[in-house]
Amino acid sequence: MSESCLYIVATPIGNLNDLSPRARDVLAQVDVIAAEDTRHTSRLLNHFGIRGNLVACHDHNERSRSEQIVQRLQGGESVALVSDAGTPLISDPGYHLVNAVREAGIKVVPVPGACAMVSALSVSGLPSDRFFFEGFLPAKGAGRRKRLAELSDFPHTWIVYESPHRIMDMLVDMDGELGGDRKIVLARELTKTFETVLSGTVSELQEILTSDENQRRGEFVVLIHGAEKQEGFGDDIPDEALKILEVLVEELPMKQASQIASKITGIKSKLLYKAGLAMKE
Missing domain, CATH: 3.40.1010.10 (Tetrapyrrole methylase, N-terminal domain)
Structure with missing residues (x-):
C-alpha cells in the first residue's frame, strides 16, 4: 500500500x-x-x-x-x-x-x-435504541457484586462479556443484586457450531445452566434488560408487606431483610430495599 x-x-x-x-x-x-x-x-x-x-x-x-x-x-x-x-x-x-x-x-x-456485543444485541429481542456496554465485570465476587449494584437501576439494556468458568457465579450475583425476575439474554459461541441464544429471567437461566453442563461452555455475551421505572414507595407496597419488612429489618441486614420479605410477599426485593432505606431515614 x-x-x-x-x-x-x-x-x-x-x-x-x-x-x-x-x-x-x-x-x-x-x-x-x-x-x-x-x-x-x-x-x-x-x-x-x-x-x-x-x-x-x-x-x-x-x-x-x-x-x-x-x-x-x-x-x-x-x-x-x-x-x-x-x-x-x-x-x-x-x-x-x-x-x-x-x-x-x-x-x-x-x-x-x-463484533460479538453488537451481534448479540441484534438477536436478543431486548430494547436496542439505547444501550450501555460494560465489557467484563470484575473477576472477584465482591467487586462484581458492587458493580452490579451500581448498574441495577440503569434504565436501558446493558451488556457484559463473561467467561465459562465465571458464568454461574455471575448469575448468582445477578440474582442477589438485580433480582431473580430480571430479564436477561445469554448469547454463547456466536457464529460457531454450537451457537445458542437463551432468554428468560435470571432465575430461569440459572436453572437451565445448572441442569445442562453444555450450556456453560464457550464465551458469553450477557445482555440485561434495563430496570423498570419505579414509582415512589407509598401505595406501591401494601401496609402488611411494610410491616413484615419493618420486623425483618430490626433483626437482619437490609439486603437480607428485603430478599426474605420479597419471598414472603412477592414484591420485588429492589423496591422493598428502597422502602427499608426510607424507613431508616
Missing part, C-alpha cells in the same frame, strides 16, 4: 466466512500486521493464503510496541491492527496504539466487521 496508515481490522468471532473481502485485501497488502496473539492470527492468515509480517501487540507490551509502530508508520509503512476475534479495542488491546498514532498525525482507518 502506498499510503502510510493504521488500519483497524475486524476479524471473525467464529465463522471464518465473516472476514470481509476488504479485510482480506488490507491484511494481504499492509507491510505489518500487529496482532494480539501472533499464533492465533497466523492460523487465520494461513486459512486465506495470506503471508503477513506479524508483530505482537497485546496488553503487556502495547505501550512500547506503539512507539515502534509509530516509527514504522512515519517511515512510510502501512500497518493493520487485529485482535484475536472481532473488532479491536472492544474489550481488547489497541487504545494506546490508536491514540499514539493519531497524536502523531497519522491516518487511522476502520475496516468494519464482526
Whole structure:
C-alpha cells in the first residue's frame, strides 16, 4: 500500500466466512500486521493464503510496541491492527496504539466487521435504541457484586462479556443484586457450531445452566434488560408487606431483610430495599 496508515481490522468471532473481502485485501497488502496473539492470527492468515509480517501487540507490551509502530508508520509503512476475534479495542488491546498514532498525525482507518456485543444485541429481542456496554465485570465476587449494584437501576439494556468458568457465579450475583425476575439474554459461541441464544429471567437461566453442563461452555455475551421505572414507595407496597419488612429489618441486614420479605410477599426485593432505606431515614 502506498499510503502510510493504521488500519483497524475486524476479524471473525467464529465463522471464518465473516472476514470481509476488504479485510482480506488490507491484511494481504499492509507491510505489518500487529496482532494480539501472533499464533492465533497466523492460523487465520494461513486459512486465506495470506503471508503477513506479524508483530505482537497485546496488553503487556502495547505501550512500547506503539512507539515502534509509530516509527514504522512515519517511515512510510502501512500497518493493520487485529485482535484475536472481532473488532479491536472492544474489550481488547489497541487504545494506546490508536491514540499514539493519531497524536502523531497519522491516518487511522476502520475496516468494519464482526463484533460479538453488537451481534448479540441484534438477536436478543431486548430494547436496542439505547444501550450501555460494560465489557467484563470484575473477576472477584465482591467487586462484581458492587458493580452490579451500581448498574441495577440503569434504565436501558446493558451488556457484559463473561467467561465459562465465571458464568454461574455471575448469575448468582445477578440474582442477589438485580433480582431473580430480571430479564436477561445469554448469547454463547456466536457464529460457531454450537451457537445458542437463551432468554428468560435470571432465575430461569440459572436453572437451565445448572441442569445442562453444555450450556456453560464457550464465551458469553450477557445482555440485561434495563430496570423498570419505579414509582415512589407509598401505595406501591401494601401496609402488611411494610410491616413484615419493618420486623425483618430490626433483626437482619437490609439486603437480607428485603430478599426474605420479597419471598414472603412477592414484591420485588429492589423496591422493598428502597422502602427499608426510607424507613431508616
